Amino acid sequence: MDRRDSLDGRTVSTTDRGDVESLLGTEFEVFLNFRGPDTRLNFADCLYHFMDGAGIRVFRDDEEIRKGEAIEGSLEHAIKSSAICMPIFSRNYTSSAWCLRELAYMVDCLKNKDGKKMILPVFFDVNTDDVKLKTGLYHDALQKHEQKFGCDVVQRWKEALREVGLLKGWDLKNRGQGELIRLIVAEVLIKLNRRDKNLPDQLVGMHDYVEDVVRLLDEGSPEVRYIVIHGMGGIGKTTLAMVVFNQISSQFHGCSFLSNVQEASKGGKVVQLQKQLLLEILNFKPVEISDFDAGISQIKRRFRDKKVLIVLDDLNKWDQLTKFAEKRDWFGQGSRIIITTRDTNFLPIKDENQQSSVPMHFEEFKIYQMRELHYRHAHQLFSKHAFRMDSPPYDYDDISCDIIRKASGHPLSLEVIGSSLYCKSKQLWKDTLKKLNLVPTQDVLDKLKISFEMLEDTQKEIFLDIACYFIGEERIHPHYVWKALDFFPRSDIIVLTRMSLIKIVDDRLLMHDLLRDLGREIVRQENLNVPEKRSRLWCPKVALNVMQTRKGTKNIVALKLTRLSKERDFTSDEFASFPSLRFLELEGGNLAGDFKNLLSSLRWLSWHRCPSELQAVNLCLWNLIVLKLSDSDISGNWNGWGHAWQIVT
Template identity: 60%
Template sequence: MKRKRDSPDAVTMSACVDDGNSSSGTEFEVFLSFRGPDTRLNFTDCLYQSLVKAEVRVFRDDEEIRKGKKIEGEILHAIESSKIYLPIFSRNYASSKWCLRELTHMLESSSKANDKVILPVFYDVNPDDVKLKTQLYLNALKKHQKKLSHDEVWQWREALTKVARIKGWDMKDKSHGEIINTIVDEVLTKLMKRMRNLPDHLVGIHDHVEAIMDMLNEGSCDVRYLVIHGMGGIGKTTLASVVFNKISNQFQGCSFLLDIRESTQQGRIVDLQKQLLLEILQGGSLGIQNSIDVGINTIRERFRGKKVLLVLDDVGNRDQLSKLAGKSDWFGPGSRIIITTRDINFLPIKGKDKESSFQAHSQEFQIYKMTEMDSFHARQLFIKHAFRMDLPPHDFVDISRQITTKTGGLPLALEVIGASLYGESKKFWKGTLQKLELVPNQEVFNKLKISYDMLEPHQREIFLDIACFFIGEDRLHPYYMWKASNYFPTRELPVLTRMSLIKNYDRLWMHDQFRDLGREIVQREDINFPGKRSRLWEPKIAFDVVRMKEGTDKVIALRLTRLCQEHSFTSEEFSKLVNLRYLKLECKNLVGDFKNLLSKLTWLSWSNCPSELNATNLCLEKLAVLRLLGINITEDWAGWGSCLMSENLKVIEINSMSGLKRTPNFSKCLNLKRLVIRQSTNLLVVDGSLFKLEHLKHLEIISYGSLKRDDCDLCPVSFVFDSLKSL
């Protein structure tokens, strides 16, 4: 069986098996059914590529290679797992037994589930042809009747006539590009790809939404900026998400950029530009690479004629805004840019800095101020989280009112404290109330810290790790690190989720107030001496601590990036960091004798990894997660022996731009579960040890050339892929 992949230029192999820790989901979202000779190399290929660029999981079948009489195996799974079916009716569609069998099965599948839909495309035929009102498809069915059973052909007749009555797209005299864009928009809408996930309990938000809708003035053709302003945890992002879901289908392109302030502090403004271009244009980042100025110019040029909806969440300063949505003339008529922020001092509103780069006189920045919840809605929200019902038990009425009053109407605090009290005894409630009474109402930090104080020691460690390093990360990689540290992430992560300390169990995320809470807790471990803190994530502070040899055995996690690129760290600089278990590097090299150093390291991420490693006696025997990124990482790199010696190793990611021509020897990594290799050489030799990894659950090799097993001649990718699948 052959399946076409995302890019004609890249060889992409993916063998994924549920490892028991992640929830299984739909493998495909869209199933394309078409007659190969009619449309494979034109319309269908363009539609397929557009859907893939919009991050839709598409199965593209080719009936020309099918044999046998029954739909089975991957085809059957693809049809049954997909939510949207796109049959492309061409002149010879009905002449294909496989196309008709697929169509019949799609119709059966959609009739059994309310969430499945068929969207027909009439490529070079009329709906009447498919309804069998003309001879075109009738003649094809008559030919089938001579060789096949009457019942099967009759099922095909029924399927054709039923699907033809569904509203679809008639391609006659229509631009392919225009129709494809329309189809992609419809698919994204059906899949709710543009919709934001909302909290289970939305209380007191209706009036806010109505006020925002009035200010947006949807019918107006001007470009409008609307700013939702308020303190952290007040519900700005939730309000923006509700409005986004309500109006996103009225725009040609939509994008919701989260945590801009945090991303900018990590030097990821170009990533935000790429995400914006990807979501609005449903395509790639258009080669902006790592140039902010190119990104600005590309956004301005490509969005000028589009009506877009853009949400910029948690904007912290003028510079961030200027690089994403600097001026109203960047966008087409009717566009709306919604900004959430804690501070409006940087905004170019009238009466402020007239010389601002945003030209305040030419833009309308409307401000919507969010305030704390009134007592009625605050109590309602608290009760929903504390009791999972609309009214509290009679004997909890008074204490519920007292606790609600102490939270100060902050939705985040109401949600967190309420969730932490769910199912607890009256005595526990009274203890919580006593803690709240000791905390000044104005200090949100202390209110939120009550939830942190309720955690067990391992839960606290995981919470602090996420707050400092793993927001936005797929939880599976740090899961292995925590497990290697003898924590219990399978049990602890659900606890953090239920207490609302983290959101979205599969991809780690927490509200910025909790991120700040966690980092403040770490900073208060020692206000004056950073080297005595458990975690150092700010590049300058971490670099200074290590360079000045001020680190201590208290430090367990360290991020040395950005400012450290041209520095080679010595063994002496790491000599006191004996308990380090997490290290993220972006340095020139490691130098010196590392014997007995980094012996507890469970996570190593090294960007700009040098081709020559100057460290000796480096022994990472506890390593669980390894990520390497380097322009000239080769198969002869001296660090392979140090990094690939751990039986605890569960995850390996290797990104080599040009140097790697052969995969390293994995013979000592017998418990490896996830392996990703990305490189761009003309030939990648796959080491035979890869085929002996019995515990491997996820394999991804992306190469822009050919693949070769080390024990056989150059062979087709399909042969290597089949060998890897045997794992």
């Protein structure tokens, strides 16, 4: 008897045992095990061809051509390499010693594969009790085998039958063979389509995040749903998406994780990503794609009836989404699209005016805002990188806690700083802590700076103003200043919020400590050695030194002169070299001298413990927008009110 199998696009004759040695090295996905005379020309044949047509690599064995009694060579390799072994139990199944040998070998492999191999039985014209040997159907054949092979061998076969009989499978009760085959092929595609992402070895604190996202995904819902994981750079968005992807991918007919979509789009690699998407979802190479419009057409046509899981990692423009997953009706019921982004401005979600920047194609996007790690998890993550343990040694506990607090629950910071200190001396730890108190870790800044560089010029200015001065301020106050400078604070604040660069809590401007440090480091990098050539001087000692040495320049737009060692008066001569100053913060002291034609650009003056009598003359702050006088004994007859100031608050 000659049998020919299509394997991986090749037709191979397996009549002779020597011929099948050519199959060694071939990787299979499904191993079909069946009794030839019962199903070879009907059910098993149809199932094989349906799976082959779906792109599944199947090894179809026929026990009738086997010679000898040992499982070895290509047959052993085929069973070992197959992710799924599928025995088809028919009424005469146990009359074949080869079927039973293969079944026992499958069970052995299942036990030794740590759950990576599956056995999915088909109960063709028997039921589970027959396979579990609770009926007499298989007993006569097994007794005959005992006479030939011995009790020990047959006992092993019986145990394999009982174990597989307990597994969930399919049966033909109340349904036709065509319907059952369709269900089997769909399930096999789901089982095979696990494309698990490699996760970091030191994974900490993800459990709650994963539960939150899975809840938003609502796997049981038939609607197509879009989930957006949003947060600052380095917070763990991609890692969270990978964990969720690994956990739920087996529930879909096809899945694909497309990394760095933004970067690929800039590099003209959209078509390449579209090809990857089609290949991973369909499990076979699609037709050639000439441009991204052709790719969109293929996606719409081929995914319409498929329940798919797609992750689009790192998007920042609507145009990028349109190339892969613009509309819900491109996908089958129950599909899920997960997007990670630093910036939600491009998405059709409503802002305060209930307006969307792009046409609405979906009822809504489900937004999940990534949070910083809780201290317990931050402590564990840092320790895993710094000590390869879950907690620091006793003598490193205090300094570890100081460094962990500096990282403020930011996973990337904890990883970078912890890894850099692994196996280093205690003195280096102390030096690192000192540096962290002055200049944040450059590796982290490089990651975070990506978001800053995406901003428009006015948005950068607002970000730097907040980082240097306005953290904790009610947003309405600097809003007036920015508006007077012809910025666009209302829309720009929304942009910064959606990019996770700032937060609004109780109507106050807040910012992660690392982002604050990023903003200040950007200003410091304007000129590392000459502070007066920077735009903002928030460090009081530096600002005071520039004033005392009369080195002010037109570059400087903001000064902070608070918490000085002793109060002092500031003279008109000292302010003469700051023609562009728009923000000034003082604490105590006084203004002295003739301020005619000085501070004409000032929009914001914050003066803690302002004196009741000003010593300045000709102080005309015509463009002042905000005056903040806290902890000051100012009365209605304060001589400062006599100056021509435009005061809003």
